[in-house]
Amino acid sequence: MTLTVGQAFDRVFGPEAPVRVVAWDGSEGGSPDGLVLRLTSPEALNHVLTAPGDLGLARAYLLGDLLIEGIDEADPYEVLRVIGDGLTPRRPTGHDAVELARFLAHHPPHPPTLPREETPSRVRRLGQGLRHARTRDAAAISHHYDVSNAFYEKVLGPSMTYTCACFPTDGATLEQAQAYKYDLVAQKLGLRPGMRLLDVGCGWGGMVRHAVTHYGVTALGVTLSREQAGWAQSAIEAEGLSGRAEVRHADYRDVTERGFDAISSIGLTEHIGVGNYPAYFRFLRERLRDEGRLLNHCITRPDNRHAGLPERGFINRYVFPDGELTGSGDIVRVMEDEGFEVRHHENLREHYARTCAAWNANLAKHWDDCVELAGLGRARVWGLYLAGSRLAFERNEIQLHQVLASRTSHEGVSGFPLRPRVEPEGVRGA
Template sequence: MSSTFIAPTIASLFPGGLPLWLRAYDGSVAGDESVPYGLEITSRRGLAYMMTAPGDLGLARAYVAGDLVLHGVHPGDPYEAIARLKGHTGFKIPNPAKLAGLVAALGVGNLVPPHPPAQEHLPAWRRRAEGMRALTSWGRHSQQRDADAIHHHYDVSNTFYEHVLGESMTYTCAVFPTPQASLEEAQENKYDLVCRKLDLKPGQRLLDLGCGWGGMVRHAARHYGVKALGVTLSREQATWAQNEIKRQGLDDLAEVRHLDYRDVAETDFDAVSSIGLTEHIGVANYPAYFAFIHDKLKPQGRMLNHCITRHDNRGSAHAGAFIDRYVFPDGELAGSGTIVRAVEDAGLEVQHHENFREHYAKTLAGWCRNLAENWDACVAETNEGTARVWGLYMAGSRIGFERNEIQLHHVLATKTVDGVSGYPLRHEF
């Protein structure tokens, strides 16, 4: 390999040019070093990651493994650097002559894929192959496979989440009543808005699907006198939520079960909330999911679906390679119109539809700030690679919301029977 070659060679692959400086372990440099943000490839393994999985996945592997360093930012909040890289990581395919030169210059050995970092989940094709024996009517979203995916993402460590999410232990978009509101105030406001949209009253029954650490269940029980049942596929979440319910003395009203929502036996709920679950169930399963909710509601009951959406209804629902392998295995996103159609086709009447895109960008900024401020504790609780995954994922997601690549929608609907919805002439929340 010729000396002082790696950095300019890799920089040439970035479409539109590299917006940061790049330094490599051979001493080569590319880009404007006066810019405060840069990349450093520290090892041959890092180079091999980038060459064998060009683009987001290779860069992420090298970064998570510690073979690619981001300069000028904290690993807990790499927002400023990622914002400059966004849109530049789809590596160009060089012409045949240049490709041959790259292979010769960088070395054939760097075309042998290193073993991925421990934080990486199996790729989708491997999960499909290994799940063929367990196929059900839900396809790849069998109960066991969904449980495995949830375990991968949510059973990291409750203490880790306490550091990142803050006191609310809420891992969904907050709703900021004012631009200056704190993250805790915004999360409290979100739960209260959902309760008001559902028109909860003392003595009613609420089913919260994918309840996480039980924030919605506790809020509805404490402030609205509702008998609330939450279910989650994460054992760690359920254990934490059950303990917190006891600590707050809400045992008589609030309950959280470690349970697949499909196994909930009770019916005739006054309201169903689904906050951050639809992303996990698969677009093909929307009809069955909303039919399930329809069947769980009593006549004139209300449903509130809160989930991340795409900015249109045309693109692929599948997440990119990094998100699929490191964050949300089997996760899928659709446009809000796709969700509204599925809700209506299930026999529910949509009453209100609202976008909180900018609120999620602010929420993610708060989580990144918490991760950076509690970095040492988060690394000690998990490991540096896992903490790097979270910083990268949250900063990248923040950019996606800011640039309207993804959104967050509430869809409020009623189980209307014989033309009677129980809904007022105008919204009262």
């Protein structure tokens, strides 16, 4: 006799698992008092079998084949924490293995129906399939960032800053933490009136406008997102910064100007591709004057053993197509190999967990508006993505590093004082 779905669950995860699975065949598995997962059709099981882990569960959830009782669609953090802590498969042996083989033969996997929010095939096709070709990079960025500026205004808040904040105190708001982060970057770069700043991957221009307003520099930002560039230029004009600040809709590789005093790269390196790091850092060094500084801020792995492996699963399919991460050690090594002198290195992992929690709270607060702007499926994707990212930062599965370096001259002059300040004195623009 073939196992029921509930029995198969118990064979794989154990009856003590902190979830209760209720299947369409009427069977149940797991703990009677656990979080209830309802598999409404055989297709839910097929998703789990064809894509074990977060991808299969996400597909089933987004299509309605998996219902989770009590889930907060805007902030499913608690649900993901329970599933992550309790659903650890064990290797079946003996009679259990034979029964599970019969179960799989009775439920043979087949190509699943995919949610419409999954990465469009055009992203994977463009550039003749070459990862990080210019056309493919543009399509990947557009897939994520050109959703709707109004949607991002609801989720990110007034700062329109989509990178890790830095919380100066436990009670600081998200806006104060984003302003503090921009101050942290500006002071690490040693910005002063009259300097020229290049901000690559500038998003909605937050760093550009902050640096011009509070540090008296002139700044150029570049972004591959047309929506971001349009929003940023409108903000520049509204704040009276035209002539001193500019945001271009362009690939960073199209910047021809040189001799910048400072370059900030905040949240771009994740999209570059590890194999392209040498060319990337070489390009940035060529844009700096001698003694100029680079601040590279990006998500990293907690180790350096997986360089060049693209991100898989849910994040790659639904959030960041073609994203790649590696450890901060690899980043430092390439920067040094390309002629930079690394001066300071800092991990802000816990701050990114708090940032994701704040974005989740914004999504929950404006849930109905976000659903109207982006659709229910996309809003659910964001709930999963932000809550899952928060959990990953908390568990040290991913990190956030700022690496500060200089284009030290041939004479060995770095431009750094003996005791450089690397923390802002206060919070500007909050």
